[in-house]
Amino acid sequence: MRDFPLFPDQASTFATQVDQLYFFLVALSLIFAGVLPFVILYLIVRYHRSQKVDRSNPVDSNLKLELTWTLIPLALVMVVFFWGAFLYVQMRTPPARTLDVYVIGKQWMWHVQHPNGKRENNELHVPVGQPVRLIMTSQDVIHSFYVPAFRVKQDVLPGRYTIMWFEATKPGEYHLFCAEYCGTEHSLMIGRVVALPLADYERWLATPGPVVLPDGTIDTGQPVVAPTIGDPMAAAGARLFTSLGCAGCHAMAGGGVGPSLQGLYGSNSVMSDGSTVLADENYIRESILNPTARVVSGYAAVMPSYQGQITEDQLNQLIAYIKSLADTGN
Amino acid sequence: MSTLSLPQTSYIRDNSRTFTDWLKSWLLTVDHKRIAILYLLAINFFFLLGGLAATLVRVELITPQGDLMSSDVYNRAFTLHGVIMVFFFLIPSIPAVLGNFLVPLMIGARDLAFPRLNLLSWYLYMIGGIFALIAAVFGGVDTGWTFYTPFSSTYSNSNVVMTITGAFIMGFSSILTGLNFIVTIHKMRAPGLTWFRLPLFIWANYATSIIQILATPVLGIALLLVVVERLWGVGIYDPALGGDPLLFQHLFWFYSHPAVYIMILPAMGVISELISTFSRKRIFGYEFIAFSSIAIAILGFLVWGHHMFVSSQSVYAGLVFSFITMLVAIPSAIKVFNWTATLYKGSISYRTPMLYALGFIGLFVIGGLTGIFLGVTAVDLHVTDTYFVVAHFHYVMVGGTIMAYLGGIHFWWPKMTGRMYNETWGGIAALIIFVGFNMTFFPQFILGYLGMPRRYHVYPPEFQILHVMSTAGASILAIGFIVPLIYLGISLRKGAIAGDNPWGATGLEWKTSSPPPTFNFDKTPIVTEEAYAYPPEAAERDAAAWRPGSPL
Numbered sequence: 001m002r003d004f005p006l007f008p009d010q011a012s013t014f015a016t017q018v019d020q021l022y023f024f025l026v027a028l029s030l031i032f033a034g035v036l037p038f039v040i041l042y043l044i045v046r047y048h049r050s051q052k053v054d055r056s057n058p059v060d061s062n063l064k065l066e067l068t069w070t071l072i073p074l075a076l077v078m079v080v081f082f083w084g085a086f087l088y089v090q091m092r093t094p095p096a097r098t099l100d101v102y103v104i105g106k107q108w109m110w111h112v113q114h115p116n117g118k119r120e121n122n123e124l125h126v127p128v129g130q131p132v133r134l135i136m137t138s139q140d141v142i143h144s145f146y147v148p149a150f151r152v153k154q155d156v157l158p159g160r161y162t163i164m165w166f167e168a169t170k171p172g173e174y175h176l177f178c179a180e181y182c183g184t185e186h187s188l189m190i191g192r193v194v195a196l197p198l199a200d201y202e203r204w205l206a207t208p209g210p211v212v213l214p215d216g217t218i219d220t221g222q223p224v225v226a227p228t229i230g231d232p233m234a235a236a237g238a239r240l241f242t243s244l245g246c247a248g249c250h251a252m253a254g255g256g257v258g259p260s261l262q263g264l265y266g267s268n269s270v271m272s273d274g275s276t277v278l279a280d281e282n283y284i285r286e287s288i289l290n291p292t293a294r295v296v297s298g299y300a301a302v303m304p305s306y307q308g309q310i311t312e313d314q315l316n317q318l319i320a321y322i323k324s325l326a327d328t329g330n
Numbered sequence: 331m332s333t334l335s336l337p338q339t340s341y342i343r344d345n346s347r348t349f350t351d352w353l354k355s356w357l358l359t360v361d362h363k364r365i366a367i368l369y370l371l372a373i374n375f376f377f378l379l380g381g382l383a384a385t386l387v388r389v390e391l392i393t394p395q396g397d398l399m400s401s402d403v404y405n406r407a408f409t410l411h412g413v414i415m416v417f418f419f420l421i422p423s424i425p426a427v428l429g430n431f432l433v434p435l436m437i438g439a440r441d442l443a444f445p446r447l448n449l450l451s452w453y454l455y456m457i458g459g460i461f462a463l464i465a466a467v468f469g470g471v472d473t474g475w476t477f478y479t480p481f482s483s484t485y486s487n488s489n490v491v492m493t494i495t496g497a498f499i500m501g502f503s504s505i506l507t508g509l510n511f512i513v514t515i516h517k518m519r520a521p522g523l524t525w526f527r528l529p530l531f532i533w534a535n536y537a538t539s540i541i542q543i544l545a546t547p548v549l550g551i552a553l554l555l556v557v558v559e560r561l562w563g564v565g566i567y568d569p570a571l572g573g574d575p576l577l578f579q580h581l582f583w584f585y586s587h588p589a590v591y592i593m594i595l596p597a598m599g600v601i602s603e604l605i606s607t608f609s610r611k612r613i614f615g616y617e618f619i620a621f622s623s624i625a626i627a628i629l630g631f632l633v634w635g636h637h638m639f640v641s642s643q644s645v646y647a648g649l650v651f652s653f654i655t656m657l658v659a660i661p662s663a664i665k666v667f668n669w670t671a672t673l674y675k676g677s678i679s680y681r682t683p684m685l686y687a688l689g690f691i692g693l694f695v696i697g698g699l700t701g702i703f704l705g706v707t708a709v710d711l712h713v714t715d716t717y718f719v720v721a722h723f724h725y726v727m728v729g730g731t732i733m734a735y736l737g738g739i740h741f742w743w744p745k746m747t748g749r750m751y752n753e754t755w756g757g758i759a760a761l762i763i764f765v766g767f768n769m770t771f772f773p774q775f776i777l778g779y780l781g782m783p784r785r786y787h788v789y790p791p792e793f794q795i796l797h798v799m800s801t802a803g804a805s806i807l808a809i810g811f812i813v814p815l816i817y818l819g820i821s822l823r824k825g826a827i828a829g830d831n832p833w834g835a836t837g838l839e840w841k842t843s844s845p846p847p848t849f850n851f852d853k854t855p856i857v858t859e860e861a862y863a864y865p866p867e868a869a870e871r872d873a874a875a876w877r878p879g880s881p882l
Binding site for chain 2: 004005006007008017018021022025028029032033036037039040043044047048049050051052053054055056057058059060061062065066069070073074077078080081083084085087088089091092093107140141142144146148149151152153154155157158159160162175177178179180181182183184185186187188
């Protein structure tokens with residue numbers, strides 16, 4: 001009860017921009033909602049039936065007046081529309097180089113895995129001053145990843161990836177909420193986002209911790225995360241790629257039953273129906289779970305579906321691996 | 331039937347001798363006025379029930395912990411509140427009660443075009459309501475009134491099918507009422523009553539009826555498919571079955587956004603009547619108000635995606651929906667400005683219906699302006715699914731529809747019952763509701779911008795003060811809703827006899843007796859003038875007649 005905030009923290013690059021637009025809207029509203037009631041109050045007092053005032057020649061229409069109060073509000077809403085639209089496009093377009101973090105939502109917790117393999121539940125550690133991109137999916141119903149201090153929110157859907165990005169500006173701990181009603185314990189599907197200065201973040205990332213799995217259990221069988229060896233998420237994906245037998249058809253050098261996946265991520269592929277598809281996370285996901293939906297031109301639709309055979313977690317690792325095949329040079 | 335045999339008594343009286351006969355005369359009536367009374371009773375019952383659920387929610391939220399009830403009970407309470415208030419109170423309220431009573435009277439007709447269909451509408455409404463009640467009594471439903479998939483279709487362990495069946499059946503009631511109104515307004519206007527002589531209440535109900543007919547079937551299909559998936563596992567919405575969870579949201583909001591206009595358009599119609607009558611003046615900008623209703627009805631069909639800016643719909647779609655949402659703001663603003671301009675050089679009296687009308691403008695302006703906040707994509711990303719949205723739609727739906735509903739009930743009470751209510755208590759209750767409403771919902775805007783998500787059973791402690799303020803306001807609001815029940819009830823026996831036209835209003839409904847006879851008019855009225863045909867000197871005369879002691 002001690003703290004009684006009236007305005008949320010501003011902790012991302014979006015926060016100040018959204019707030020500026022918000023204050024502009026508040027100011028516009030005050031001009032309108034602050035003045036109009038006084039006009040009405042003045043009119044109902046001045047023209048109350050007990051008042052002896054001039055009521056001759058009442059008017060009941062005036063085209064100029066109608067046009068004025070049509071066009072001025074129209075101009076004003078167009079201003080806020082375009083202002084909001086530019087900011088919205090920016091908020092929905094991640095920059096080219098981001099730190100990718102994989103998020104799985106489920107009733108009723110958030111599971112996060114960082115590219116180096118480090119995992120956490122109901123917490124998300126991010127560095128300050130670096131754009132972070134969340135690749136999110138749900139194991140069951142629709143959830144929504146919401147960090148009020150960053151002014152960002154994105155629904156998390158089962159069966160597909162949704163993307164959200166932000167750049168933290170201020171170290172601190174912030175609320176993480178599930179904003180889409182998801183059942184009994186919806187209000188307990190909360191956590192915190194910890195924004196750390198880059199050095200602290202890297203230290204945190206390199207600290208081996210318990211390997212929490214998406215079902216909340218601690219995996220002791222797996223080797224403890226060793227942050228010094230490159231990219232464990234991709235490494236885990238590479239192991240899956242072999243053990244599931246993907247490599248049998250998708251030969252790296254090409255010439256296999258399936259297309260080579262080298263350099264696939266982020267490229268445009270031509271499909272058998274002639275359309276062009278950007279190979280993003282959602283396309284790769286679809287190609288693993290429902291391979292015949294969109295087949296690359298020149299190949300037969302012979303790949304079996306892996307629906308129900310791999311978990312969301314393993315899918316994330318496979319995608320991380322396939323994405324790593326596109327990282328040429330760096 | 332010859333005209334000579336028409337009964338001259340009021341529609342309320344009949345010559346049934348036994349209680350059973352009397353009951354039959356009401357439950358099997360095809361008189362639009364009696365059906366309106368049936369709706370009035372049923373709808374107010376559901377309103378009290380929805381209010382009870384809201385009370386549970388608000389009391390639970392006094393503390394940040396979940397101490398009064400379990401989260402399952404809380405989820406069922408807010409779902410019951412939403413389902414009852416939206417489907418069984420707000421959507422039918424003004425059209426089914428005031429519209430049913432007034433549309434034939436205002437256009438000089440004997441009844442609606444299809445009186446039996448009208449009775450069927452009421453029965454469908456009741457059957458739908460009974461399904462919803464049974465679902466609530468036997469365990470309730472926990473999906474929220476929005477029934478989002480795949481939660482509702484696969485995961486929820488509650489009476490989803492039963493509740494959806496209730497809403498589905500009620501939808502037919504809504505469609506049939508809309509159909510009845512459209513045919514009636516087209517075909518049964520009194521001689522001389524051209525379109526531009528119609529009261530604005532008729533225009534508003536006409537626009538509403540179009541939405542009811544075109545949008546409600548989509549909701550019916552969307553809900554039916556939830557049931558199909560839930561019962562038989564046909565993959566429509568659940569991706570685990572090969573479905574698309576967003577499909578439901580598109581279908582649902584294609585109805586449920588226009589449904590907001592089903593609630594607010596008739597309310598705007600009522601307000602136009604009240605402002606004109608209690609200013610003793612013709613309404614300002616009649617054509618602009620009439621066409622803005624139609625514009626809202628049309629544009630309202632094209633903005634459903636603004637509920638889905640964070641749902642993963644494409645950025646491009648988000649921008650288009652945002653743009654059209656901005657356009658809807660304009661006809662709403664036009665109405666507000668025209669009402670304000672009507673006051674100029676009027677002779678204004680502060681009778682209870684007028685107080686509700688002024689309250690409506692105040693609340694609707696706040697509700698409408700915050701709607702622009704939500705329509706602006708970048709701001710919506712932050713405030714959608716928070717208390718900001720909760721506050722916004724309560725300002726529009728409660729602040730708008732309920733203020734107009736109560737204003738309309740008071741205004742036409744003398745016509746419906748033949749008696750006057752207590753004006754002092756009327757004014758006091760209107761004031762209590764206005765203050766209580768703002769105390770309840772204004773703090774929720776601040777809560778929402780702080781980031782408090784909606785539908786949270788437990789919440790971080792720093793939000794508590796604002797929640798306590800909101801609950802305190804809700805208690806005042808509850809008192810404000812109970813007071814009218816008492817004095818309106820008393821007026822049925824003790825109220826002063828109203829006379830045909832206690833407000834000195836124009837409009838055909840005031841030209842017949844109070845309460846009107848079964849067939850409304852002794853002979854078909856012939857209309858020779860426009861609506862609100864107050865002579866230019868009406869306001870001057872009214873003010874000149876005012877003496878200390880006359881009603882304010």
